[in-house]
Amino acid sequence: MIVILKNSPNKAQLETLISWLQEKGVIVHSITGANQTILGLVGDTAKLDIDLIAALDIVDDVKRVQEPYKNANRKFHPEDTIVKVGNTQIGGGTLSLMAGPCSVESEEQIIEVAKAVKASGATMLRGGAFKPRTSPYAFQGMGADGLELLKLARQETGLPIVSELMDISQIPLFEDVDVIQVGARNMQNFNLLRELGTLRKPVMIKRGLCATYEEWLMSAEYVMAGGNDQVILCERGIRTFETYTRNTLDLAAIPVLKTLTHLPIVIDPSHATGKSALVDPLSCGAVATGADGLIIEVHNNPACALCDGPQSLKPDVFDKLAKKLFSLHGLMKQVED
Amino acid sequence: MIVILKNSPNKAQLETLISWLQEKGVIVHSITGANQTILGLVGDTAKLDIDLIAALDIVDDVKRVQEPYKNANRKFHPEDTIVKVGNTQIGGGTLSLMAGPCSVESEEQIIEVAKAVKASGATMLRGGAFKPRTSPYAFQGMGADGLELLKLARQETGLPIVSELMDISQIPLFEDVDVIQVGARNMQNFNLLRELGTLRKPVMIKRGLCATYEEWLMSAEYVMAGGNDQVILCERGIRTFETYTRNTLDLAAIPVLKTLTHLPIVIDPSHATGKSALVDPLSCGAVATGADGLIIEVHNNPACALCDGPQSLKPDVFDKLAKKLFSLHGLMKQVED
Amino acid sequence: MIVILKNSPNKAQLETLISWLQEKGVIVHSITGANQTILGLVGDTAKLDIDLIAALDIVDDVKRVQEPYKNANRKFHPEDTIVKVGNTQIGGGTLSLMAGPCSVESEEQIIEVAKAVKASGATMLRGGAFKPRTSPYAFQGMGADGLELLKLARQETGLPIVSELMDISQIPLFEDVDVIQVGARNMQNFNLLRELGTLRKPVMIKRGLCATYEEWLMSAEYVMAGGNDQVILCERGIRTFETYTRNTLDLAAIPVLKTLTHLPIVIDPSHATGKSALVDPLSCGAVATGADGLIIEVHNNPACALCDGPQSLKPDVFDKLAKKLFSLHGLMKQVED
Amino acid sequence: MIVILKNSPNKAQLETLISWLQEKGVIVHSITGANQTILGLVGDTAKLDIDLIAALDIVDDVKRVQEPYKNANRKFHPEDTIVKVGNTQIGGGTLSLMAGPCSVESEEQIIEVAKAVKASGATMLRGGAFKPRTSPYAFQGMGADGLELLKLARQETGLPIVSELMDISQIPLFEDVDVIQVGARNMQNFNLLRELGTLRKPVMIKRGLCATYEEWLMSAEYVMAGGNDQVILCERGIRTFETYTRNTLDLAAIPVLKTLTHLPIVIDPSHATGKSALVDPLSCGAVATGADGLIIEVHNNPACALCDGPQSLKPDVFDKLAKKLFSLHGLMKQVED
Known part of the structure; x- marks a missing residue:
């Protein structure tokens, strides 16, 4: 999951977010460019509520990288169901x-x-x-x-x-x-x-x-x-x-x-x-x-x-x-x- | 309701259709042009199943003229509901x-x-x-x-x-x-x-x-x-x-x-x-x-x-x-x- | 072409409309039901400007019955173009x-x-x-x-x-x-x-x-x-x-x-x-x-x-x-x- | 810009991609999770052709983080145009x-x-x-x-x-x-x-x-x-x-x-x-x-x-x-x- 932060996010809020994500067992990579900071989340992000994160004041957008379905997902069940x-x-x-x-x-x-x-x-x-x-x-x-x-x-x-x-x-x-x-x-x-x-x-x-x-x-x-x-x-x-x-x-x-x-x-x-x-x-x-x-x-x-x-x-x-x-x-x- | 017939419709089928419509209590006006015959139906056409008529071999298209809702229709209840x-x-x-x-x-x-x-x-x-x-x-x-x-x-x-x-x-x-x-x-x-x-x-x-x-x-x-x-x-x-x-x-x-x-x-x-x-x-x-x-x-x-x-x-x-x-x-x- | 009139249309306006349509060489059939009057137009209706008619005060809706294209129309050119x-x-x-x-x-x-x-x-x-x-x-x-x-x-x-x-x-x-x-x-x-x-x-x-x-x-x-x-x-x-x-x-x-x-x-x-x-x-x-x-x-x-x-x-x-x-x-x- | 790679990408191709991106003056951050590798690109990514990158064999998806317009963008021109x-x-x-x-x-x-x-x-x-x-x-x-x-x-x-x-x-x-x-x-x-x-x-x-x-x-x-x-x-x-x-x-x-x-x-x-x-x-x-x-x-x-x-x-x-x-x-x- 990719979290795109707003320009110059409030530092305290950012730290709260990162700690909260880490508590959920997700590894957080922070990438900072000239105009933008991005968080790359890896681990079991299916547990995270994408709407909740998107709602934060410091967050501009959230993009899911993995599909939200598991049982129906071919990645986890490569064989055709008959x-x-x-x-x-x-x-x-x-x-x-x-x-x-x-x-x-x-x-x-x-x-x-x-x-x-x-x-x-x-x-x-x-x-x-x-x-x-x-x-x-x-x-x-x-x-x-x-x-x-x-x-x-x-x-x-x-x-x-x-x-x-x-x-x-x-x-x-x-x-x-x-x-x-x-x-x-x-x-x-x-x-x-x-x-x-x-x-x-x-x-x-x-x-x-x-x-x-x-x-x-x-x-x-x-x-x-x-x-x-x-x-x-x-x-x-x-x-x-x-x-x-x-x-x-x-x-x-x-x-x-x-x-x-x-x-x-x-x-x-x-x-x-x-x-x-x-x-x-x-x-x-x-x-x-x-x-x-x-x-x-x-x-x-x-x-x-x-x-x-x-x-x-x-x-x-x-x-x-x-x-x-x-x-x-x-x-x-x-x-x- | 307007029934648009296909070119040169089968006469027997057309008569069957017209009789059937009349039995339902609908008045049927037939309009014939150079390339097209149209039936104009007046009366309580809400009783008619538009899909059924549209399905007929001799019918090209059916267009509804009246709304299919009654209780919700302002025409029949001009006053605002509060x-x-x-x-x-x-x-x-x-x-x-x-x-x-x-x-x-x-x-x-x-x-x-x-x-x-x-x-x-x-x-x-x-x-x-x-x-x-x-x-x-x-x-x-x-x-x-x-x-x-x-x-x-x-x-x-x-x-x-x-x-x-x-x-x-x-x-x-x-x-x-x-x-x-x-x-x-x-x-x-x-x-x-x-x-x-x-x-x-x-x-x-x-x-x-x-x-x-x-x-x-x-x-x-x-x-x-x-x-x-x-x-x-x-x-x-x-x-x-x-x-x-x-x-x-x-x-x-x-x-x-x-x-x-x-x-x-x-x-x-x-x-x-x-x-x-x-x-x-x-x-x-x-x-x-x-x-x-x-x-x-x-x-x-x-x-x-x-x-x-x-x-x-x-x-x-x-x-x-x-x-x-x-x-x-x-x-x-x-x-x- | 079908012209659906509003309830109780102004009579003078309706007559003006009918005369105008007839001048354009179109035959006008009038169908009157309990709640609705419909005009069925036959003849070369491709000449008529559908938007113009739809715009009239007394008109509720206009429905085209014939396709507005001629050269591209299979009805007039049944053979496949190669x-x-x-x-x-x-x-x-x-x-x-x-x-x-x-x-x-x-x-x-x-x-x-x-x-x-x-x-x-x-x-x-x-x-x-x-x-x-x-x-x-x-x-x-x-x-x-x-x-x-x-x-x-x-x-x-x-x-x-x-x-x-x-x-x-x-x-x-x-x-x-x-x-x-x-x-x-x-x-x-x-x-x-x-x-x-x-x-x-x-x-x-x-x-x-x-x-x-x-x-x-x-x-x-x-x-x-x-x-x-x-x-x-x-x-x-x-x-x-x-x-x-x-x-x-x-x-x-x-x-x-x-x-x-x-x-x-x-x-x-x-x-x-x-x-x-x-x-x-x-x-x-x-x-x-x-x-x-x-x-x-x-x-x-x-x-x-x-x-x-x-x-x-x-x-x-x-x-x-x-x-x-x-x-x-x-x-x-x-x-x- | 975020580049989401397919599972187990070909290593040589991945290195070629990363070098090519770096030559374009973009800084590449690589994030590897259990099932997924993601590249986070920062710098002037507007120069990159998103379709080209999305087309690569090893790439699953590309997501843009910045808007592709500049002159029309309020971020760079905060005052209203009159x-x-x-x-x-x-x-x-x-x-x-x-x-x-x-x-x-x-x-x-x-x-x-x-x-x-x-x-x-x-x-x-x-x-x-x-x-x-x-x-x-x-x-x-x-x-x-x-x-x-x-x-x-x-x-x-x-x-x-x-x-x-x-x-x-x-x-x-x-x-x-x-x-x-x-x-x-x-x-x-x-x-x-x-x-x-x-x-x-x-x-x-x-x-x-x-x-x-x-x-x-x-x-x-x-x-x-x-x-x-x-x-x-x-x-x-x-x-x-x-x-x-x-x-x-x-x-x-x-x-x-x-x-x-x-x-x-x-x-x-x-x-x-x-x-x-x-x-x-x-x-x-x-x-x-x-x-x-x-x-x-x-x-x-x-x-x-x-x-x-x-x-x-x-x-x-x-x-x-x-x-x-x-x-x-x-x-x-x-x-x-």
């Missing part, structure tokens, strides 16, 4: 395809979609039972009944299921759900994260709409600090000035996170763009960039002429895409060797 | 000054600060008991004990208290807290908002780091839809590319929200900027722009040479500022008449 | 690889790099002669001498050259440069764009740091309105709150622009990320997403231990990458059929 | 009111507006002759004729004039214009800035749509490095995710820049918000926050029912606002003492 889910896995060189409808709507719907995506090569079934909606007047999902239908679909197809949990009180309902999804708007619901850390079950954390990589990794750290190290990170687009797409999909997150962390990275092109026509090209882009998996909306509702979902693919379109993605993944593995 | 809290109020032409430390740390601290800010003219005492922290390793606040100390300080000074609630499970602890604060990271914790709607107690909703005015008002709508209409909105800076200040304080929010809603608006210059030197000028700016109140961090810890808080004012600085703000507020009322 | 440059082309199903150093530094340097990238399959040589630098004290490039060295390298290798032009006064110097690059900071230098429209030479327009797709296409339109239709668009990252990468590379731009325009799209992963380790994965991502080309920094300076350039690849790394990209491009063409 | 223009000044405790139409349209228009704003207390006349327009098909301003009309209005009223210059070639036309305005889209047109540095005439630089404070100050530095120290900075809103207002006005820029630089700061609430109803409250906010001046659009066109300009005030509204602003400015001076 999350095992039923008969499949996320990470470790495989391509996970999580597919299914935005919302679970009926038994018929979820089983039909589950069978279709399974036939196309999907490795997991996704489906929303509890839906975070901007408006209190919009459909909020089928709730616990939706989870039951997902389990039925799992029974029919063997696909493990992933679904979003919105509140601590819902945790018991998710006991038999294979992967718990934390939505973008809950990425910094710290009480929820801490609670999920007490489970021994995979948790997939979506990136917040304006979360930095570091904040996202700190949310993973919350879960891992509780002892649950089965964490998956899911990029789903960030909010920028561009409004043509719903969000801006940040594929650089893939190689950046591969450097910073050992956790697997999944991409959600459906929510990121909000437009079904963009799902195919960006799914290809994500696989070629090195994603461990994709989570894609697939919808099938022939009974309703009004329902294809702005960002959902029909099963036949998904089928073609899935084949393309597996070819691409195969080529990437080959050329990387 | 939130009464103890012997004071927020809104209705008064200037609310909520002041106090970032975190409650001890009885001595909170009572000393409370007395100081009361003497300077503060109308409410703020203090954090449950602290949302990015890192699981950082101090998370005193919790329930912190709330008890706030109540002690209220008893000593008569100042109503405002404090942040982080999870539904904490609601019983806040029964005797005057104003419940919802933090920026919880602005779209919809389960929490719905629960707060069942209370009959003021709720102050901070704007999310990248929330639009509309999303923020929809969060207010969640609380109001449950019957709790004592909602206060608090602007605390949005996240932008500029990192010199912690966030970018958006003072345009004041006149914009005064147009869109009848709810009172409070500004938090301390968290918005993260720098104590900016609190004074931006507090003045906020009052002159028309804010109903300010929430300002004030810290007093003479025993600890290391603790002034990067964004906190000392009591004597707050005292000078408060006097300035009341003068300014007086002048603004005079010149507006 | 830009021919020397013995190569950009667009039309080929993969363009533009490679070379950030700055031209010496004859030895540029010729060595040119030969290396040619051997690896690059189709064009890039190199900066005039450098836009944030600081007036930083090296501003070799200028005209740099352009001469680029031409020498072209003579040696046969590779067409692309270089950035910063000001109208430099146009004569670029007469013999194959592709003129307009930098991100000049994307809305309208005088420059208009001047480039009078040339008959390919112009590659980089996206501004915070330019929307529409603004970017309007900049292309400036050049094309002058009769120069050889325009290439280059995505180089946008500015967001995330600062770990220099910018956020927006690969969704590829399929979005493929829909909106017929112009070819090139991706610059070097400037977008500012980190050489990210160039490989994001180049693969760009090709799989459908980019027509890439512009990649390659640097070779064995004499100087201090100079590899934070975002530049060494020739051997580029060589490996180029092979991978051509395989990937081959596979993508195959699976798309 | 820009004298005709019989008025910008900075030094006065409140400058620059008012006038967005575009000069006719002699009658500009003289009428000039007389009106003069009567209301404006200190300068603003008016656009060359207009930067996103569309090549939109009205681009009256050009040189517009400048002549501005001079006529100056003759009639005595008000100095400020107008936007778009290209180096226009400089001779601005010889008799009092303040040259550089638009937001030209803030990093470095060739233009360098040329304006050779003049001895006030230049007002608008902040780019996504320019950081530092980049903005570096643009001022470009002008000042040429010897022209009459620079005014104008905040006009930055681009964010919020689209209700055209841009987000960043009033924190006022106190931040007052700390970083000695140059005067002017606020443009008209362009920042794009809505005339927001001009009044945000002008008040800007004055209370400490702005040295405001630039406000005022339009008067009774002959044309269609032209009030979405962000322009009518003269009577401006008159009321001006009175309010001078009262407010008076109060602020009083309470600051």
Whole structure:
């Protein structure tokens, strides 16, 4: 950690600061230039409260040199984490395809979609039972009944299921759900994260709409600090000035996170763009960039002429895409060797 | 609502759409130009699911003409909402000054600060008991004990208290807290908002780091839809590319929200900027722009040479500022008449 | 174009507006609901000044339905534009690889790099002669001498050259440069764009740091309105709150622009990320997403231990990458059929 | 400057780096911790190319400690700069009111507006002759004729004039214009800035749509490095995710820049918000926050029912606002003492 002092700092205050830092077990190097004094701190600086130091009268700025996350940090865990889910896995060189409808709507719907995506090569079934909606007047999902239908679909197809949990009180309902999804708007619901850390079950954390990589990794750290190290990170687009797409999909997150962390990275092109026509090209882009998996909306509702979902693919379109993605993944593995 | 169709839409699909819209009780006007057909929908379009329509094969785009919030909408409630809290109020032409430390740390601290800010003219005492922290390793606040100390300080000074609630499970602890604060990271914790709607107690909703005015008002709508209409909105800076200040304080929010809603608006210059030197000028700016109140961090810890808080004012600085703000507020009322 | 009127608009003003619109040759449809009146305008609304209408006392909002660009619009030019440059082309199903150093530094340097990238399959040589630098004290490039060295390298290798032009006064110097690059900071230098429209030479327009797709296409339109239709668009990252990468590379731009325009799209992963380790994965991502080309920094300076350039690849790394990209491009063409 | 090395850096490379830094006249302090080695550089580090160092194989990150601007830096010029223009000044405790139409349209228009704003207390006349327009098909301003009309209005009223210059070639036309305005889209047109540095005439630089404070100050530095120290900075809103207002006005820029630089700061609430109803409250906010001046659009066109300009005030509204602003400015001076 680097502490940049203001010009001509009060000597007594400086000595107090240095003693205080030394008491915390940190070694302090003082560097004095013509216009500036800098303190270089080495040792276990993770214990220090950066805000507290930055607040001091004599301090101009504090810059962190080490990452504030440990369990999620690749430096301390060089090997890739592989999350095992039923008969499949996320990470470790495989391509996970999580597919299914935005919302679970009926038994018929979820089983039909589950069978279709399974036939196309999907490795997991996704489906929303509890839906975070901007408006209190919009459909909020089928709730616990939706989870039951997902389990039925799992029974029919063997696909493990992933679904979003919105509140601590819902945790018991998710006991038999294979992967718990934390939505973008809950990425910094710290009480929820801490609670999920007490489970021994995979948790997939979506990136917040304006979360930095570091904040996202700190949310993973919350879960891992509780002892649950089965964490998956899911990029789903960030909010920028561009409004043509719903969000801006940040594929650089893939190689950046591969450097910073050992956790697997999944991409959600459906929510990121909000437009079904963009799902195919960006799914290809994500696989070629090195994603461990994709989570894609697939919808099938022939009974309703009004329902294809702005960002959902029909099963036949998904089928073609899935084949393309597996070819691409195969080529990437080959050329990387 | 305006529905913009793709070029040469399928006729059968178009008729299905129009019938479906008419069944929903909406009047459909069709406008056909050389290159484009547009449907103009009038009537109670709030019932329509905009995403569903946008998803149709024949639809290019859908544009909403009316706001999706009702209870929070000034169009339907032209009079300003005034939130009464103890012997004071927020809104209705008064200037609310909520002041106090970032975190409650001890009885001595909170009572000393409370007395100081009361003497300077503060109308409410703020203090954090449950602290949302990015890192699981950082101090998370005193919790329930912190709330008890706030109540002690209220008893000593008569100042109503405002404090942040982080999870539904904490609601019983806040029964005797005057104003419940919802933090920026919880602005779209919809389960929490719905629960707060069942209370009959003021709720102050901070704007999310990248929330639009509309999303923020929809969060207010969640609380109001449950019957709790004592909602206060608090602007605390949005996240932008500029990192010199912690966030970018958006003072345009004041006149914009005064147009869109009848709810009172409070500004938090301390968290918005993260720098104590900016609190004074931006507090003045906020009052002159028309804010109903300010929430300002004030810290007093003479025993600890290391603790002034990067964004906190000392009591004597707050005292000078408060006097300035009341003068300014007086002048603004005079010149507006 | 949709004009949304304020509640109870002044009748005389409304009639004036409608007559004025009709005089402009636009057909006006008026739709009146319980709370709102909307005007639907059809015909050649591109002639109307949207700001002027939005400014009227009786108008609440104006929403454009048609794109404001014509020459660049795929609706009016469904066929892909192919830009021919020397013995190569950009667009039309080929993969363009533009490679070379950030700055031209010496004859030895540029010729060595040119030969290396040619051997690896690059189709064009890039190199900066005039450098836009944030600081007036930083090296501003070799200028005209740099352009001469680029031409020498072209003579040696046969590779067409692309270089950035910063000001109208430099146009004569670029007469013999194959592709003129307009930098991100000049994307809305309208005088420059208009001047480039009078040339008959390919112009590659980089996206501004915070330019929307529409603004970017309007900049292309400036050049094309002058009769120069050889325009290439280059995505180089946008500015967001995330600062770990220099910018956020927006690969969704590829399929979005493929829909909106017929112009070819090139991706610059070097400037977008500012980190050489990210160039490989994001180049693969760009090709799989459908980019027509890439512009990649390659640097070779064995004499100087201090100079590899934070975002530049060494020739051997580029060589490996180029092979991978051509395989990937081959596979993508195959699976798309 | 702080150089953070990668774990276990190559020793030979590290020695090369240290020698090279020492040759540049910089003193190098090496700090070694358990996991990290850091170099602290003191001396005239402004000469060092930060990108070059960051690019080295053994370097993880480089953090600047000193600002890269000198002429614009308050540290080296503690006194406020006062820009004298005709019989008025910008900075030094006065409140400058620059008012006038967005575009000069006719002699009658500009003289009428000039007389009106003069009567209301404006200190300068603003008016656009060359207009930067996103569309090549939109009205681009009256050009040189517009400048002549501005001079006529100056003759009639005595008000100095400020107008936007778009290209180096226009400089001779601005010889008799009092303040040259550089638009937001030209803030990093470095060739233009360098040329304006050779003049001895006030230049007002608008902040780019996504320019950081530092980049903005570096643009001022470009002008000042040429010897022209009459620079005014104008905040006009930055681009964010919020689209209700055209841009987000960043009033924190006022106190931040007052700390970083000695140059005067002017606020443009008209362009920042794009809505005339927001001009009044945000002008008040800007004055209370400490702005040295405001630039406000005022339009008067009774002959044309269609032209009030979405962000322009009518003269009577401006008159009321001006009175309010001078009262407010008076109060602020009083309470600051």
